[in-house]
Amino acid sequence: MQYLLLIYENEKRFATGYDPAEMKEYMAFGEAYATAIKGGNALQATTTATTVRVRDGKRLTTDGPFAETKEQLGGFYLVEANNLDDAIEMAGKIPGARAGCVEVRPIETFS
Amino acid sequence: MSELEDVFRMEWGRILSALISALGDFDLAEEALQEAFSCAVAEWASETPRNPRAWLYTTARNKAIDTIRRRASFAEKQTELVVLEESRTTGATKIEEDSTVPDERLRLIFTCCHPALPPEAQVALTLRTLCGLTTEEIARAFLLPTPTIAQRLVRAKTKIRKAAIPYRVPLAPDVPERLSVVMAVVYLVFNEGYAAAHGDALVRHELCTEAIRLTRLLRALLPVPYPELDALLALMLLHDSRRSTRVNADGELVLLADQDRTRWNQAQIDEGCALVRSAFQAGPIGPYAVEAAIAALHAKAACPDDTDWSQISALYGRLFALHRSPVVALNRAVALSMAEGPEAALPLVEALQSALEDYHLWHATRADLLRRLGRTTEAVCCYQRALELTQNEVERRFLNRRLEELRS
Numbered sequence: 001m002q003y004l005l006l007i008y009e010n011e012k013r014f015a016t017g018y019d020p021a022e023m024k025e026y027m028a029f030g031e032a033y034a035t036a037i038k039g040g041n042a043l044q045a046t047t048t049a050t051t052v053r054v055r056d057g058k059r060l061t062t063d064g065p066f067a068e069t070k071e072q073l074g075g076f077y078l079v080e081a082n083n084l085d086d087a088i089e090m091a092g093k094i095p096g097a098r099a100g101c102v103e104v105r106p107i108e109t110f111s
Numbered sequence: 112m113s114e115l116e117d118v119f120r121m122e123w124g125r126i127l128s129a130l131i132s133a134l135g136d137f138d139l140a141e142e143a144l145q146e147a148f149s150c151a152v153a154e155w156a157s158e159t160p161r162n163p164r165a166w167l168y169t170t171a172r173n174k175a176i177d178t179i180r181r182r183a184s185f186a187e188k189q190t191e192l193v194v195l196e197e198s199r200t201t202g203a204t205k206i207e208e209d210s211t212v213p214d215e216r217l218r219l220i221f222t223c224c225h226p227a228l229p230p231e232a233q234v235a236l237t238l239r240t241l242c243g244l245t246t247e248e249i250a251r252a253f254l255l256p257t258p259t260i261a262q263r264l265v266r267a268k269t270k271i272r273k274a275a276i277p278y279r280v281p282l283a284p285d286v287p288e289r290l291s292v293v294m295a296v297v298y299l300v301f302n303e304g305y306a307a308a309h310g311d312a313l314v315r316h317e318l319c320t321e322a323i324r325l326t327r328l329l330r331a332l333l334p335v336p337y338p339e340l341d342a343l344l345a346l347m348l349l350h351d352s353r354r355s356t357r358v359n360a361d362g363e364l365v366l367l368a369d370q371d372r373t374r375w376n377q378a379q380i381d382e383g384c385a386l387v388r389s390a391f392q393a394g395p396i397g398p399y400a401v402e403a404a405i406a407a408l409h410a411k412a413a414c415p416d417d418t419d420w421s422q423i424s425a426l427y428g429r430l431f432a433l434h435r436s437p438v439v440a441l442n443r444a445v446a447l448s449m450a451e452g453p454e455a456a457l458p459l460v461e462a463l464q465s466a467l468e469d470y471h472l473w474h475a476t477r478a479d480l481l482r483r484l485g486r487t488t489e490a491v492c493c494y495q496r497a498l499e500l501t502q503n504e505v506e507r508r509f510l511n512r513r514l515e516e517l518r519s
Contacts, residue, residue, distance in 0.1 A: 083275040084227055084274045084275050085277050085281070088227070106273055106275065
């Protein structure tokens, strides 16, 4: 079973760069769960985001994220876990969970 | 057939928990067990089986295998079927009346009360699967439309399946945190049943009974004792001991001070008090233990004047330290007014104004203190404000009676 762990926190925290101690924590997290982590990335700030939608066959492109919120999607991990409890356990170990929150979403499978 | 109804009540949760464990599917297990009970209506008419539980379990499991076979065009179902078929052939086609059905209710309750499910779904799912209440019964108890409850159940079961919420008892270090969710669900069920006069009285009574039964079950099944669980059981037993005296024949709310104490259930009070003592000795003392101790002090007073208000007030102080809520602070002020008089409590109540301005009981409490202090005009104003804020018919009648007394 795969889950996407979406890390939401206030991106203002990273306006002047990343905290080296926290970066180390992320490295350690990556090593601890090396076999479970199937992918993941940090995202650039929402000021770089572009939203695309198609309405009546016409493409509409707008500046900014899908919704203005207090916390923004800042990064994600795709992980392999036995069940939701194991995925929650991993989510709780992500440093970003302390300042913001981590949404755990099961990956849909089409058979 | 009342014998079958008894079996249904007693066995539903136990058999369902085992079926879910064997089948890995809530809906399939529930449908199969429902079918097995329908078969029992016809087949038990002539002779009740020696082991009704095993009969129902085996019948339901066989029904489930038939269902899977009907759907079995999908290759993935085949492996599932092989495992189940093996378990069936070992007992031949005959119903294995001597087989024991594993008790998986602990797994079931922890799954139903998984923190990834919304609280209202935890409640509905627990009542449906462990207690065997129908969707209609749950809807009646919570004064909600049946489709609302049905939808909550469907969504919860879908999430269990799709997000892979595991069917298991949490690992030992996680048990205290997970148990607190389970206890919150049980207490919510109890309070819904205990809340003043609304809905169907019989169904409400049943909720209290089920909450107490679930707590006893948890105590029996958990491998180690949890003092807060004892405290929760005590709290519910002590409240429940007053059930028959809380509302009079006309459906009017009877205040604690005016209840007929000779009709309180003494056996429940004794059991509750003993549990409170052991919870306090074992520690650490949590909020349920403190609330239960307060309920025990009320229960032990032979008449209202014997109530140990200074100790109750001290316990509310302790509760406030554990749970800094303005409502707890208000209760503490009420206890203090009984121990030391209304003039000591009034400033404490007035200090809570900004937090509780929209809470009818804040106004009612302030009104009561002012009334006792002889400040009648101010008291009348406060009672009127309380009346404007309450929706509860029984409370409205009570407040109106107080207002009339003051005006006469």
